[in-house]
């Protein structure tokens with residue numbers, strides 16, 4: 001396992017990426033072709049910026065890449081930087097202000113909250129972050145678009161699959177080769193967004209945390225929904 005960690009870390013340095021996470025997005029692209037025909041992208045929770053570096057190198061002109069994080073991100077060629085909290089509706093509105101002629105083709109989110117060390121709290125915080133990304137996706141993604149988000153809460157995968165499958169043609173829960181096998185992290189890779197039934201930007205409250213969590217609305221029957229795991 002150490003060899004694998006070293007390999008991606010070393011490769012990131014050699015190729016000028018700010019973090020080894022770059023290879024997780026490269027793995028997703030290799031296996032799902034999420035960049036095909038894509039020009040407008042939102043990278044949520046983007047600092048220090050290795051996913052945005054991959055986008056900057058790979059997405060073809062004319063491109064519009066908007067990257068958001070609570071923390072500052074050092075400039076990346078061709079990338080617009082937004083400093084903001086993705087749990088705030090005002091951030092969704094600011095992201096949209098960068099798309100003057102339409103919406104995004106692709107939204108990606110590698111969000112990870114500050115770790116408290118208390119497992120249940122850490123899981124709940126990651127879930128809230130992923131749900132915030134889903135809310136932004138629902139107003140910013142265009143019909144037919146794709147969405148990729150990091151997930152941690154294994155017990156919630158069936159709920160999550162049901163939630164995403166209601167608005168996407170295909171949903172896969174995926175473990176990239178470059179993701180440490182010791183980490184619980186997976187990525188939900190969704191393609192073919194159907195924007196019918198999603199809300200309008202004007203309906204988004206400034207604080208998304210005021211909305212009830214989808215997790216609490218789900219019932220146990222939903223746990224029988226089959227999920228596609230690619231481990």
Ligand SMILES: C[S@@+](CC[C@H](N)C(=O)[O-])C[C@H]1O[C@@H](n2cnc3c(N)ncnc32)[C@H](O)[C@@H]1O
Nearest residue numbers: 021045047048049050051069070085086110112
């Ligand atoms: C694993 S890092 C992302 C790495 C990035 N994909 C890359 O390749 O460089 C997780 C990021 O989530 C950000 N984050 C956590 N909570 C956030 C929030 N509420 N709004 C925006 N960003 C958040 C953190 O600041 C951190 O930079």
